[in-house]
Amino acid sequence: MSIVLPQSFIDKMRRLLGDEFDAFIASYQRPRKYGFRVNGLKLSTDDYLKLSPWGEWLVPIPWAADGYYYEEGDRPGKHPHYHAGFYYIQEPSAMVPAELLDVQPGDRVLDLCAAPGGKSTQLAAKLQGSGILVTNDNARERTKALAKNIELAGIRNAVVLNEEPAALANVFEGWFDRILVDAPCSGEGMFRKDESMIGEWERHSVARCSVMQRDILRHAERMLAPGGTLVYSTCTFSPEENEAQIAELLAACPELDVVPVQLAHGWAPGRPEWTNAEVIGRTSSEPEQEDDRINSISGTVRLWPHLTEGEGHYAAVLRKRPQMGRDGRQEKAQDEDGLLFTDTQLSGGKSREYVEHDGERHDPRESGRSTSDGEQREARESGRRGTSDVEQREMRESGRRGTSDVEQREARESGRRGTSDREQREARESGRRGTSDREQREMRASGRGRAAGRAERGGMIRAEAGNRGRKGARGEGLKRADGSGVAGGVDAAEAWRRFAAEQLVGAEYWAGEPIAYGSRVYLQPPGLPRLDGLRVVRAGWFVGEAGPHRFQPSQALAMGLRCGEAALTLRLRADEEVTLRYLKGETLHIDASRLVGPANGDNGPASHDQSRREAARNGTKGNAAKGYVLVCADDCPIGWGKYSGDGLLKNELPAGWRWM
Numbered sequence: 109m110s111i112v113l114p115q116s117f118i119d120k121m122r123r124l125l126g127d128e129f130d131a132f133i134a135s136y137q138r139p140r141k142y143g144f145r146v147n148g149l150k151l152s153t154d155d156y157l158k159l160s161p162w163g164e165w166l167v168p169i170p171w172a173a174d175g176y177y178y179e180e181g182d183r184p185g186k187h188p189h190y191h192a193g194f195y196y197i198q199e200p201s202a203m204v205p206a207e208l209l210d211v212q213p214g215d216r217v218l219d220l221c222a223a224p225g226g227k228s229t230q231l232a233a234k235l236q237g238s239g240i241l242v243t244n245d246n247a248r249e250r251t252k253a254l255a256k257n258i259e260l261a262g263i264r265n266a267v268v269l270n271e272e273p274a275a276l277a278n279v280f281e282g283w284f285d286r287i288l289v290d291a292p293c294s295g296e297g298m299f300r301k302d303e304s305m306i307g308e309w310e311r312h313s314v315a316r317c318s319v320m321q322r323d324i325l326r327h328a329e330r331m332l333a334p335g336g337t338l339v340y341s342t343c344t345f346s347p348e349e350n351e352a353q354i355a356e357l358l359a360a361c362p363e364l365d366v367v368p369v370q371l372a373h374g375w376a377p378g379r380p381e382w383t384n385a386e387v388i389g390r391t392s393s394e395p396e397q398e399d400d401r402i403n404s405i406s407g408t409v410r411l412w413p414h415l416t417e418g419e420g421h422y423a424a425v426l427r428k429r430p431q432m433g434r435d436g437r438q439e440k441a442q443d444e445d446g447l448l449f450t451d452t453q454l455s456g457g458k459s460r461e462y463v464e465h466d467g468e469r470h471d472p473r474e475s476g477r478s479t480s481d482g483e484q485r486e487a488r489e490s491g492r493r494g495t496s497d498v499e500q501r502e503m504r505e506s507g508r509r510g511t512s513d514v515e516q517r518e519a520r521e522s523g524r525r526g527t528s529d530r531e532q533r534e535a536r537e538s539g540r541r542g543t544s545d546r547e548q549r550e551m552r553a554s555g556r557g558r559a560a561g562r563a564e565r566g567g568m569i570r571a572e573a574g575n576r577g578r579k580g581a582r583g584e585g586l587k588r589a590d591g592s593g594v595a596g597g598v599d600a601a602e603a604w605r606r607f608a609a610e611q612l613v614g615a616e617y618w619a620g621e622p623i624a625y626g627s628r629v630y631l632q633p634p635g636l637p638r639l640d641g642l643r644v645v646r647a648g649w650f651v652g653e654a655g656p657h658r659f660q661p662s663q664a665l666a667m668g669l670r671c672g673e674a675a676l677t678l679r680l681r682a683d684e685e686v687t688l689r690y691l692k693g694e695t696l697h698i699d700a701s702r703l704v705g706p707a708n709g710d711n712g713p714a715s716h717d718q719s720r721r722e723a724a725r726n727g728t729k730g731n732a733a734k735g736y737v738l739v740c741a742d743d744c745p746i747g748w749g750k751y752s753g754d755g756l757l758k759n760e761l762p763a764g765w766r767w768m
């Protein structure tokens with residue numbers, strides 16, 4: 109055996125596995141498996157397979173809809189498609205937890221231990237741009253990779269935080285529909301993939317990891333909404349970090365139940381008998397539990413390297429019981445539609461703040477919904493939370509959350525990111541701004557609408573909160589907003605709106621609130637509570653930075669766009685030499701005839717700056733073809749360039765994003 113495993117690990121596994129031990133230990137002689145997952149936010153799996161240089165010999169990973177095994181020599185990290193965010197390289201078994209979480213578009217999702225972000229990108233793909241992903245890691249350095257992976261994947265509806273779970277639980281109590289706890293663990297399941305994990309194992313003892321996991325799980329549970337689902341996962345074999353954690357959680361939280369995982373693909377059941385003090389070497393501090401609660405742990409799942417084509421993993425799916433009304437029917441949490449929260453939930457346990465406008469008090473956390481106190485109280489009293497009784501009943505009965513089944517299915521089938529073609533068309537026709545039913549209802553309920561919004565914001569995206577700025581964010585990535593959203597005399601949100609009007613197509617239809625922190629502007633997913641006091645790495649989709657003379661669009665903006673959403677694009681093929689030169693950071697000589705506007709019918713009103721695009725399309729030199737150009741490879745953005753009108757495209761790719 110080439111891998112030298114610690115003797116104490118071998119002894120423990122022999123004791124646990126008995127007859128199965130020989131097969132288990134033999135698996136260390138076999139090569140590890142490699143996998144990647146196609147990013148449905150960028151393109152469908154079918155479309156990717158047509159483009160992929162390895163398309164013919166990729167083997168589907170049976171438990172991940174968009175996952176494929178590849179061969180070690182394929183090196184997908186060294187391909188322009190990697191830089192376009194077409195896929196995420198991920199160990200095959202690591203794709204299981206996010207699959208089990210069953211995320212649906214519109215959900216509020218928390219990835220609590222998220223860096224470097226593999227599972228976050230998977231969860232975001234399942235949201236399809238609708239709903240909110242809060243992705244967090246308590247290790248500051250690791251959140252840099254997390255933020256980059258979120259941006260590379262083109263995720264528009266994520267917030268990246270760098271917090272301890274306890275701090276998050278104060279702000280997000282009972283708030284999430286879905287929570288993933290991919291816990292820090294002793295990593296025993298990764299010894300074959302990465303031998304350096306053996307050293308880590310010796311440093312981070314099983315006992316130490318168990319303490320962390322218990323603490324993380326308790327806070328995660330607090331953040332789960334009634335009826336919500338939590339997936340706990342590790343990449344270790346030790347029962348102390350797996351079944352024993354679930355046993356303790358079930359004892360501490362009677363409203364949580366194990367949802368049995370259907371066994372397939374060589375997956376094995378969890379081992380309730382391994383929660384026994386004799387096996388785990390310590391007595392649980394929790395009270396004795398009924399046998400059926402402990403036995404339900406057999407519904408959790410173990411992936412063994414001798415039984416599946418992947419590394420060792422464990423996962424448990426838990427559901428919080430829904431609150432029951434007096435009639436015995438499920439009463440979804442009052443805050444499901446984001447309109448009504450208890451005062452404590454709204455304020456994260458702190459005193460509430462109000463903004464005065466037109467003589468009425470507004471809660472700034474309501475992000476421009478402008479619901480007066482009176483309206484809020486009325487809504488609370490009538491129990492309507494922004495929708496009529498009939499609408500609420502309908503939603504409860506159909507079990508939907510903002511988008512209809514048909515819309516969800518269409519969105520899923522079209523593999524599009526966020527809104528289906530039909531939704532976009534409808535949005536254009538009806539004049540709504542690419543918002544879900546739920547968001548529209550919220551706007552209606554709070555007396556707001558697109559007309560009002562347009563009038564207030566000169567035809568652009570919601571901006572009040574951006575203008576006001578948001579107070580209190582701390583952390584690396586964000587400067588504290590100065591309360592006005594004005595940095596160095598420049599109104600950052602206003603600068604963004606001007607940029608979007610001139611350089612982008614259809615930005616007025618995007619969901620998201622422009623929020624300025626100093627000079628940096630983010631589009632924040634609607635409905636998020638205030639992040640006061642939290643370390644915020646990205647307050648939403650980072651769209652760019654306002655300078656004294658111009659707005660500098662971010663790489664994250666480029667990666668989150670479709671090619672048709674920029675006024676000027678340079679469409680390259682991934683296999684062109686010039687693409688590689690762009691990715692290496694070179695200045696390019698580009699004939700103006702190669703710069704194009706959006707294709708007909710591609711996202712947005714035809715009236716948008718037609719002459720500018722026409723001029724560019726016709727290769728007209730001069731002012732018309734100057735400015736920011738979205739550089740695309742195989743129809744997906746890879747970054748910005750700046751065209752000078754004399755054939756030179758200045759490379760705007762940030763150093764950290766270049767081909768190395």
Ligand SMILES: C[S@@+](CC[C@H](N)C(=O)[O-])C[C@H]1O[C@@H](n2cnc3c(N)ncnc32)[C@H](O)[C@@H]1O
Nearest residue numbers: 221222223224225226227245246247290291292
């Ligand atoms: C197994 S890794 C997560 C991998 C990640 N889910 C992915 O798919 O890319 C566990 C992560 O938990 C983080 N972590 C450790 N303690 C934590 C805590 N108390 N709160 C939040 N994150 C924590 C670590 O920094 C580490 O990045």
